[in-house]
C-alpha cells in the first residue's frame with residue numbers, strides 16, 4: 001500500500017487550511033481532517049484514522065485555541081490539547097509515522113523579559129490553555145523519537161476567517177474607538193510563512209525535539225495594530241493604549257513571549273520574513289478572502305467549509 005505524505009489535523013482551522021494548500025503546492029499528498037473526520041476527544045477515532053491513512057507524517061494543528069474559554073472549561077482544554085495529543089502521538093508511533101505538533105509561546109510566563117526564549121527554556125504556563133498545550137508537548141517528547149517534533153509559534157494570523165488584522169480594520173472602519181494592549185510583546189506570525197517552515201522541518205528531518213517558528217521582528221499588540229492600520233492606508237487613525245490588566249481577560253498571558261528561532265533558522269538556512277513584510281502579503285489576500293466569503297459563504301484558500309460553532313469553546317481567539 002502506498003503511503004500518503006501527510007495527515008493534517010485541524011485542517012479547517014486558520015493554520016491547517018494553509019498547511020494543506022502548501023503541501024499540495026509542493027506536490028505532496030495530504031489528507032486533512034477536522035472535528036467531523038477525526039474528533040480529538042475520541043481515542044479510537046484517532047487510532048483508526050491514522051492507521052487507515054498510514055501517513056509518513058502527522059502534522060497536528062488541531063486544538064482548542066480559545067484561550068479565555070479554556071479557563072472556563074479546563075477539562076476540555078486538557079483533554080483536546082493535552083490528552084488527545086498523547087493519543088495522536090501513540091497512533092503515529094504505531095503507524096510508523098513522524099509527528100509534528102504545533103505548540104505555543106503561551107507555555108512561557110514572560111519572566112525572561114528582553115531575552116528571546118530559547119527552545120530549552122523552562123516552560124511555566126500562566127493559563128489553562130498554555131498548560132494544556134504543554135501537556136501535549138510532554139506527550140510528544142516522551143516518545144524520544146527522532147522524527148517527533150514540537151514546533152512552538154506565536155500570535156498567528158492569516159487570510160480568511162477570524163484574524164487579528166481584520167478585527168482591527170473592521171473596528172477602525174466602524175468608527176469605534178480602538179484601544180489595544182501595550183504590555184504584551186511577541187512575534188506575530190503569518191500562517192503562510194509558518195506552513196512553509198513546518199513543511200521544511202519535516203522535509204529536512206533534523207534531530208527530533210523542540211523548534212521555535214515565528215516571523216522576524218517583535219512588537220506589542222498595540223504596535224501591531226498601528227502597523228496594520230498604516231499598511232492598510234489608515235495610518236491617520238489613532239490607536240489608544242491599554243494595559244492587559246485593564247482589559248481584564250479571564251486568562252493571563254505572558255507580557256513577553258518572543259521566541260528565539262535560531263535553531264530553526266539553522267535547519268532552514270534562513271530566518272522567516274519580518275512580520276511587517278508578512279502583513280503586507282496578508283492584507284490583500286485577506287481582502288480577497290473576505291469578498292469570496294461574502295459571495296459564497298465559504299472560506300478561501302482550500303474551499304474548506306467555515307468552522308463549526310456548535311461549542312462555545314471551539315473557534316478562534318487571540
Ligand SMILES: NC(=O)c1ccc[n+]([C@@H]2O[C@H](COP(=O)([O-])OP(=O)(O)OC[C@H]3O[C@@H](n4cnc5c(N)ncnc54)[C@H](OP(=O)(O)O)[C@@H]3O)[C@@H](O)[C@H]2O)c1
Pocket residue numbers: 009010011012013014015016034035036038039040041060061062063064065080102103104105133153154155156157307308309313314315316317318
Ligand atoms: N492562533 C494562534 O495565535 C496560535 C499561537 C500559537 C500556537 N497556535 C497553535 O497553532 C495550532 C493551529 O492554530 P489555529 O490558529 O489554526 O487555530 P484554529 O483556527 O482554532 O484551528 C484549530 C482547529 O482545530 C479544530 N478542533 C477544535 N476542537 C477539535 C476537536 N475536538 N476535534 C477535532 N478538531 C478540533 C478546530 O475546529 P473549530 O474551529 O470548529 O473548533 C479548528 O479547525 C494550534 O495547535 C494552536 O494551539 C496558535
